Amino acid sequence: MTIVTNTFKEKRNKIYIHSIIYGLPLIVLIYLYFYSNFFAPFSIPITSMNHNSSLLAFTPLTKEKEKPYEKLCDYTKGRWIRDMRGPLYNGTTCNIIKNKQNCIVNGRRDTSYLNWRWKPDECSLSSFEPNIFLKFIKNMNVAFVGDSLANNQLESLVCLLSTVSKPQRIRHQGADSTYYFASHNTNLSLYWAPFLVKGDQRRKDGPPYNKIYLDQVNELWAKNIAQMDLIVLSFGHWMDVPSIYYENDSVRGCFRCREVKIKYKDIGFYVAMRKALRITLNDIIERKVIKGNGLDVIVRTYSPTHFEGSWDKGGTCSKMEPYEPEEKKLKGIDADIRNLEMEEFEKVKEKAKQNGLNLDVLDITNLSLLRPDGHAGAYWNSFPFAKGIPKKVQNDCVHWCLPGVVDTWNEIFFEMIKKGKTI
Ligand SMILES: *[C@@H]1O[C@H](CO)[C@@H](O)[C@H](O)[C@H]1NC(C)=O
Ligand SMILES: *[C@@H]1O[C@H](CO)[C@@H](O)[C@H](O)[C@H]1NC(C)=O
Ligand SMILES: *[C@@H]1O[C@H](CO)[C@@H](O)[C@H](O)[C@H]1NC(C)=O
Ligand SMILES: *[C@@H]1O[C@H](CO)[C@@H](O)[C@H](O)[C@H]1NC(C)=O
Ligand SMILES: *[C@@H]1O[C@H](CO)[C@@H](O)[C@H](O)[C@H]1NC(C)=O
Numbered sequence: 001m002t003i004v005t006n007t008f009k010e011k012r013n014k015i016y017i018h019s020i021i022y023g024l025p026l027i028v029l030i031y032l033y034f035y036s037n038f039f040a041p042f043s044i045p046i047t048s049m050n051h052n053s054s055l056l057a058f059t060p061l062t063k064e065k066e067k068p069y070e071k072l073c074d075y076t077k078g079r080w081i082r083d084m085r086g087p088l089y090n091g092t093t094c095n096i097i098k099n100k101q102n103c104i105v106n107g108r109r110d111t112s113y114l115n116w117r118w119k120p121d122e123c124s125l126s127s128f129e130p131n132i133f134l135k136f137i138k139n140m141n142v143a144f145v146g147d148s149l150a151n152n153q154l155e156s157l158v159c160l161l162s163t164v165s166k167p168q169r170i171r172h173q174g175a176d177s178t179y180y181f182a183s184h185n186t187n188l189s190l191y192w193a194p195f196l197v198k199g200d201q202r203r204k205d206g207p208p209y210n211k212i213y214l215d216q217v218n219e220l221w222a223k224n225i226a227q228m229d230l231i232v233l234s235f236g237h238w239m240d241v242p243s244i245y246y247e248n249d250s251v252r253g254c255f256r257c258r259e260v261k262i263k264y265k266d267i268g269f270y271v272a273m274r275k276a277l278r279i280t281l282n283d284i285i286e287r288k289v290i291k292g293n294g295l296d297v298i299v300r301t302y303s304p305t306h307f308e309g310s311w312d313k314g315g316t317c318s319k320m321e322p323y324e325p326e327e328k329k330l331k332g333i334d335a336d337i338r339n340l341e342m343e344e345f346e347k348v349k350e351k352a353k354q355n356g357l358n359l360d361v362l363d364i365t366n367l368s369l370l371r372p373d374g375h376a377g378a379y380w381n382s383f384p385f386a387k388g389i390p391k392k393v394q395n396d397c398v399h400w401c402l403p404g405v406v407d408t409w410n411e412i413f414f415e416m417i418k419k420g421k422t423i
Contacts, residue, residue, distance in 0.1 A: 075412055098402075100380040101155070103402075112373075134165060138184040140230060141173075143228045146232075148237075156402055170187075176189075197212060252267070253265045301361060301365045306397045308372075316377060375397045
């Protein structure tokens with residue numbers, strides 16, 4: 001796989017331009033977004049755990065699923081087609097959706113973004129079947145590890161599953177939030193770790209840059225690996241922010257250094273992302289060896305953003321329909337990040353396999369890129385136009401409305417599990 005061949009300088013300029021356009025809203029949005037109303041009162045029904053339940057070894061549920069091995073089709077290539085069936089849930093029937101993604105409840109009227117289905121060129125995605133999904137993850141702890149897009153996907157999945165079984169919010173093994181499906185003794189948790197590795201996020205009342213330790217995974221989630229059965233990794237957006245990188249406790253370089261007046265060498269964020277992912281995957285493999293049986297890991301690829309124009313001049317994502325595949329090619333930052341994720345995945349795939357770890361990618365970059373209409377946009381706020389159309393409205397063109405595009409990520413996730421491919 002080829003990654004960009006531009007010179008370092010070009011690449012850095014590109015990142016820099018990208019950062020001016022995207023940087024602040026990302027950080028502001030992602031930050032605001034995450035730290036609010038996290039814990040509901042909790043209750044803990046105690047049941048036994050079974051950590052042998054690797055999905056690969058899972059016996060097919062019904063006879064007709066016992067087809068000979070089918071190659072999972074390349075679901076990354078395809079197009080969005082009209083489908084009037086509509087989503088399985090909405091903001092009323094599923095009450096866990098974060099306010100900032102609850103677009104319809106926030107007043108979004110154009111609901112046509114809900115009536116699209118992803119159609120891979122070579123096959124069709126089957127519909128999401130919550131009952132079957134729950135059976136697959138029975139007696140498991142599923143951990144979404146990473147940033148607010150990890151949470152976006154978790155909430156979508158919980159809403160999809162909630163259509164057949166109601167979860168409870170509980171506290172569980174240091175997770176930031178957990179949904180417990182008593183019917184199947186399944187926990188779906190979020191572990192906040194925006195760099196995957198150890199680090200401190202930049203903050204309003206602290207340093208204006210991230211501190212990222214590229215050689216140490218974030219123990220806040222990693223110390224719980226022994227209890228996890230399936231991990232979905234999600235990161236990227238928090239890397240594109242001024243940062244200082246450390247390795248062996250000494251400074252390795254920085255990113256967007258000048259903006260925050262730090263004098264180390266600017267090494268861009270691709271290097272850092274690559275290292276962070278590499279150390280994370282290797283560390284998971286090593287811990288898997290100690291843990292023994294039953295662990296599946298999915299790398300969910302980069303979720304693209306869709307700001308048109310600059311964010312501070314009313315940059316919006318106002319397009320109302322998907323792009324045609326010919327109209328929007330995967331390129332620039334989106335392509336570069338996805339490529340490095342794929343490359344790091346390829347590098348450890350064999351090692352993972354030798355150690356009995358099922359590692360796969362959930363490659364959603366391409367299909368999400370074609371959905372500029374699916375973001376929360378202005379509707380990350382409640383009724384943004386209630387008092388007429390203001391001059392400037394801050395748009396969220398990072399996170400996705402629920403229900404919406406992310407449900408398709410979970411349809412593919414379901415497909416992967418069914419085919420026993422991941423996993
Ligand atoms: C789990 O797997 C181990 C070794 O693979 C086996 O000895 C043990 O009986 C299994 N436990 C259950 C509950 O299946
Ligand atoms: C993304 O989709 C387009 C259109 O279907 C396809 O031509 C391209 O190869 C895809 N890219 C990747 C990386 O899958
Ligand atoms: C949500 O779905 C329920 C049941 O299908 C329906 O009665 C309700 O009107 C929907 N609410 C919204 C806001 O679409
Ligand atoms: C889910 O979490 C609850 C609370 O921590 C725990 O009692 C239960 O055993 C967990 N389920 C699994 C499969 O680990
Ligand atoms: C970190 O320290 C270890 C042990 O001292 C050394 O082997 C390794 O090369 C160092 N790594 C870096 C990036 O300096």
